[in-house]
Amino acid sequence: MxxxxxxxxxxxxxxxxxxxxxxxxxxxxxxxxxxxxxxxxxxxxxxxxxxxxxxxxxxxxxxxxxxxxxxxxxxxxxxxxxxxxxxxxxxxxxxxxxxxxxxxxxxxxxxxxxxxxxxxxxxxxxxxxxxxxxxxxxxxxxxxxxxxxxxxxxxxxxxxxxxxxxxxxxxxxxxxxxxxVLVQPVHLHSKPLASDIMIVQVPPQQVELVYRRVFSSSEFFPKDIDRLLSNKLNLGTFVALPKKSVSKWNPKAGEFPPSFAILSIWDTKEVFRLQVKGVSSLTHAACLGTRVLDAMVPWLKIPSIPNVFKNFGFYFMYGLYMEGKDGPRLMKNLCKFVHNTARNDPDCRVVVAEVGQTDPVREAIPHWKKFSWDExxxxxxxxxxxxxxxxxxxxxxxxxxxxxxxx
Known part of the structure; x- marks a missing residue:
């Protein structure tokens, strides 16, 4: 499926x-x-x-x-x-x-x-x-x-x-x-974050300056990015950077360390919900089994499949960007942070991102191949x-x- x-x-x-x-x-x-x-x-x-x-x-x-x-x-x-x-x-x-x-x-x-x-x-x-x-x-x-x-x-x-x-x-x-389109199911267990990385929420005004700089040569970047960032469905923008580089970070002046990653989170639930239909009883049972095992032995970190057979919403990651040698690792941890945030929302079953085929950030986004597609x-x-x-x-x-x- x-x-x-x-x-x-x-x-x-x-x-x-x-x-x-x-x-x-x-x-x-x-x-x-x-x-x-x-x-x-x-x-x-x-x-x-x-x-x-x-x-x-x-x-x-x-x-x-x-x-x-x-x-x-x-x-x-x-x-x-x-x-x-x-x-x-x-x-x-x-x-x-x-x-x-x-x-x-x-x-x-x-x-x-x-x-x-x-x-x-x-x-x-x-x-x-x-x-x-x-x-x-x-x-x-x-x-x-x-x-x-x-x-x-x-x-x-x-x-x-x-x-x-x-x-x-x-x-x-x-x-x-x-x-x-890259899709990561939201599991019952949290994903561990690297201890040498700091994740910070950035105010919309500062995010706007950063986004206008890093996406100036991209396609489809909206001129009204300020309106997008202040929308009630926007859950915030977060930056991941090495703890040892914090002293080099001055977001008010638009200064970032050599390596950093940034993304924003959008909540879709107030606009529409999704539901998977047409699967067999065996598939239902198999998916349920992964969740039961994940709940019983959370330390095993079993990649459980959430209940997507009932009405659910998802978090959409956008504005994904990374710089520097450590950028991919920072982005992976930032995506894990979004996953852990989604765990606290009972109606959020998956985390989704959509990026260009050749966008460098694509390889750094955790996802399940069977849930994702490029069609x-x-x-x-x-x-x-x-x-x-x-x-x-x-x-x-x-x-x-x-x-x-x-x-």
Whole structure:
């Protein structure tokens, strides 16, 4: 069984039906007062999964628009079908200003671009072959262009062929990046930390200065990082450094020792929960057995598998960065610290990070290979350009800043 991420776009469109008179499809903006119950029911019916196979399903926490509400510029559209105006489709989008991975040739400052992110596309299983998914995407792109977005991008799994076909063939997106998702189960026992390492929480104002420096050449670093760091879902930013180097650390002045590691923690539980479904009774029993043994003999440090078969949340590590010869060891201990913090949260079952395939920090993040994957595909489109042969990113930056608000 693998811990799989739900693709942001889940629908499974089929080829268009033969020409015939069809009821009208109207796309409009979501109205929380009148649409909430219908959208929640649509989301429930569109759970991903194949009979007899394990799947991971999302349970939005009572607010269908919560996944984009943390952005200043955001929207949610619904598609109504027929004379009864039944809601049969939904899509979400937001606009943010992020780094492009380039620096200005004259000032050497980061080059920022206005980007739209498309997520949460759903179409009712009984209303396919009507072009509803395409209409939702195009309506959302129109809103994005009107609000100044230069590019749009989306994320899905490489195995989600219908999603990729819709965006790459019908909507002219290009496959862009292939990040790696690393997952560490939260065990009943704590992980030991090195005695010669100090871990310190850093105030948001100081973190902002550090992040703007170290991620200035990365892709997708948000210009409103201050807003992200002050969000209630952000549990804090922590730095690991050798105790012998503490005297060289002056965060107010932006001075760090030769070796250090830093990351921030995001709590997903107030936005959505996850649940693994479709596994056998034998798998349930085997996973339970690891937890029982871990509780009975904690000194053995048995790598128990948490109960992911019931509704759970996770901590997301972002802003992961390390410097110096001792950087990898510091990062490993920092990730262990996050794991130990998650143990105190009964609803947190796993710790997750998403990084670029060639990001040096990737090898320093503890994870289970069977729970992790590199099957995510990010697709990009330059808005207003129908048939594009290229985009402005000619070289891939090794570092992708994954914004937790995009989850």
């Amino acid at each position: 693998s811990f799989k991420k739900i693709a942001a776009e889940t629908y499974f469109p089929n080829p268009p039906a033969a020409e015939e008179e069809k009821p009208p499809v109207v796309v409009r903006q979501y109205d929380e007062a009148s649409d909430k119950a219908a959208v929640e029911e649509l989301e429930r019916r569109c759970e991903v999964g194949q009979p007899g196979k394990p799947s991971l399903v999302t349970d939005l926490m009572g607010d269908p628009i919560a996944r984009v509400r943390n952005f200043v510029s955001h929207i949610m559209l619904v598609a109504e079908y027929g004379d009864v105006r039944e809601i049969v489709g939904v899509i979400r989008g937001c606009i943010k200003t992020v780094t492009s991975g380039k620096r200005s040739s004259s000032t050497q400052l980061p080059v920022y671009v206005k980007f739209a992110y498309i997520l949460g596309l759903r179409v009712s299983s009984t209303h396919r072959r009507l072009g509803i998914a395409t209409k939702l995407v195009r309506e959302l792109e129109g809103w994005c262009k009107q609000n100044g977005a230069e590019y749009a991008y989306m994320a899905t799994e490489c195995s989600n062929k219908p999603s990729l076909n819709l965006f790459t063939q019908k909507c002219h997106y290009l496959k862009f990046r292939n990040p790696t 995510d595909i990010w697709c990009i489109k330059k808005l207003g350009q129908v048939n594009q042969n290229h985009y402005d990113w000619h070289k891939s930056s090794p570092v992708i800043f994954v914004d937790p608000r995009d989850l």
